[in-house]
Amino acid sequence: MSEFREARLNxxxxxxxxxxxxYNESFKVTHTSKFLLEKYSYLDNGEECDFHVSIAGRVLxxxxxxxxxxxxxxxxxxxIQLYLDKLMIDNHQPSDKFLSFxxxxxxxxxxxxxxxxxxxxxxxxxxxxxxxxxWEMLSKSLQPLPDKWHGLTDIEKRYRQRYLDxxxxxxxxxVFKIRAACISFIRRWLDDxxxxxxxxxxxxxxxxxxxxxxFITHHNTLDIPLYLRIATELHLKRMVVGGFERVYELxxxxxxxxxxxxxxxxxxxxxxxxxxxxxxxxxxLTEELINDILxxxxxxxxxxxxxxxxHFSKPWQRITMKNVVKKYTGIDFDSFNxxxxxxKSMAESNDIExxxxxxxxxxxxxxxxxxxxxxxxxxxxxxIDYPVEVSPLARRNPIDKNFVQRFELFIAGxxxxxxxxxxxxxxxxxxRLELQQSLRDAGDLEAHCVDEDFLTAxxxxxxxxxxxxxxxxxxxxxxxxxxxxxDVIPFPLLKPEFTLNKx
Numbered sequence: 001m002s003e004f005r006e007a008r009l010n011x012x013x014x015x016x017x018x019x020x021x022x023y024n025e026s027f028k029v030t031h032t033s034k035f036l037l038e039k040y041s042y043l044d045n046g047e048e049c050d051f052h053v054s055i056a057g058r059v060l061x062x063x064x065x066x067x068x069x070x071x072x073x074x075x076x077x078x079x080i081q082l083y084l085d086k087l088m089i090d091n092h093q094p095s096d097k098f099l100s101f102x103x104x105x106x107x108x109x110x111x112x113x114x115x116x117x118x119x120x121x122x123x124x125x126x127x128x129x130x131x132x133x134x135w136e137m138l139s140k141s142l143q144p145l146p147d148k149w150h151g152l153t154d155i156e157k158r159y160r161q162r163y164l165d166x167x168x169x170x171x172x173x174x175v176f177k178i179r180a181a182c183i184s185f186i187r188r189w190l191d192d193x194x195x196x197x198x199x200x201x202x203x204x205x206x207x208x209x210x211x212x213x214x215f216i217t218h219h220n221t222l223d224i225p226l227y228l229r230i231a232t233e234l235h236l237k238r239m240v241v242g243g244f245e246r247v248y249e250l251x252x253x254x255x256x257x258x259x260x261x262x263x264x265x266x267x268x269x270x271x272x273x274x275x276x277x278x279x280x281x282x283x284x285l286t287e288e289l290i291n292d293i294l295x296x297x298x299x300x301x302x303x304x305x306x307x308x309x310x311h312f313s314k315p316w317q318r319i320t321m322k323n324v325v326k327k328y329t330g331i332d333f334d335s336f337n338x339x340x341x342x343x344k345s346m347a348e349s350n351d352i353e354x355x356x357x358x359x360x361x362x363x364x365x366x367x368x369x370x371x372x373x374x375x376x377x378x379x380x381x382x383x384i385d386y387p388v389e390v391s392p393l394a395r396r397n398p399i400d401k402n403f404v405q406r407f408e409l410f411i412a413g414x415x416x417x418x419x420x421x422x423x424x425x426x427x428x429x430x431x432r433l434e435l436q437q438s439l440r441d442a443g444d445l446e447a448h449c450v451d452e453d454f455l456t457a458x459x460x461x462x463x464x465x466x467x468x469x470x471x472x473x474x475x476x477x478x479x480x481x482x483x484x485x486x487d488v489i490p491f492p493l494l495k496p497e498f499t500l501n502k503x
Contacts, residue, residue: 008109008141008142011140015140020099020136020137022140023139024115024136027138029054029055029115031053031054031055032055032076032078033055033073033077033078033080034078035077036120036128037078040120040122043128045126046123047122048121048122048131049119050119051119051120053117053118054115055073055116056075056114057073057080057113058075058111058112058141059108059114060074062108067085067086067101068083068085069105070082070129071108073114074167080129081128082130083118083121083130083131083132084104084132085131086101088133089101089104089133089134092133099135099136099137109141110141110144110145111143111144112137113139113141114136114138115136116132116133117132117133117135118130118132119133145168146168156494158172159486159491160497162490174480175480175487176488178297178480179476181296181297182297182476183268183472185293185296186293189289189292190248194246195274196246198239198244199249199251200229200235200249201229203226203227203229207228207229209229209233209234210231210255212256212257212446213230213257213445213446214227214228214229214256215227215256230253230254231253232249232269232271234451236248237273237422237454237465239273241458241461245274245276246275248270252267253268254266260485261483261484261486262474262485264473264485264493266493267485268473272285272467272470273422273466274466276463276465279405279419282419282467285466285468286409286468286470287316291312293475293479294312294479301313303478303479305412305477310378310411311380312380316379316382316409317381317382318384319381320383320384321384321387322385324373325365325373328372329350330350340360340364343361347367350368352367352372354367355367362390366389374410375414377411377413378411379411382409383407383410384405384406385400386407387404388401388404392423393429394406396423404420404421405421411478412478415471416470416471416474417469417470417471418469419467419469420467421465422464422465426455433451433455434450436449473488476488
């Protein structure tokens, strides 16, 4: 490796000795590869066009055949061929101001960034090319690229050195283009419907809005502990209290939890709040938003995900948690007549591990659902009527106050969205948060704290409101047929290499 690097450093020095920069300041680009390939596809084989273009990109392939060479360069939009003729390059401009064909052969390597100017030519074999008149080095690469035939096969290296993954794997680059397009679409979609994007604090004195363990930091000047936000919910609700009837935030959330194909401690979500609405309204909004995303990005409501056909035509299935548990496990929670011990034994007979902390039917129902049902919900499914014990921020169901007006959306066996009819009764909210605080004091690090300022805001008065959160990363996984959340996050959290080497 050191010999390779030294050889390239010598080429960079040779450029300097000739009076040229190996790391240029700028280059005037007039067109992209995609534009040229589409605009001039009509040319016949062997036909040339005098249209003058300047383009820049990374060299990914080179073939030199005497006084003719063919390079392939890649810009953000794709790959295009360069047709390089010694006579054309050397005779077009004075040699003391421009690099020669020999310089091109000897000093340019795969991985270098170059800029070229020339005209359009379709080769006799039908490859649209830029017939180069002049070229210059933009950035000399000192490290080798992965072999183009084998790609980047080390999965860990793909995530750790994402820049290499993007260079040699066009699919990875496409994933992040789709991600950007989806995020832009969501913002436009909400803005067009008069929702206002609000930026809420990432550093918070109380981490609330979700059941999750926060990351803890410290502010030196104030000498206080702070937490990275685990949700944007409580601050967005404060905005509703203040009179904003439609608000959202699309941004980063931080949860100190495990890492898997479905979880990254730093992830992106959009939370949406709409006054005078309930969880049913938010279900309809969710269907409409996701369907519009799919039609815009995928041009279809039927997609393939990891070998499964998923159909998004409305309406999506809506089913209570009790009924979906009964459907997939046969356990009927309406049949236990208040006997929790019997209910636990029935769960255990269905190979469900019942943690010692399960002390109510609601918690047991949720446990059975998570262990046995969630992974089987492949088609879009709204699971509604969650137990109050696992939903401390949601309005109670007026028919059965043991449950709340909440849904979670499941697709391909994982949660994509979570929504409530928001709890706006400050007395009920205080009681539930105080219960959460007691659980936290007893050692449950994912339980909520009592947020006195939020409770004060509720006492000022909050209108009936529907709230919705959508996991952007998991949505992108679906749209791009990605098996791991790491595939759709440009720089996922990884264990440092030096730690790996020590272990």
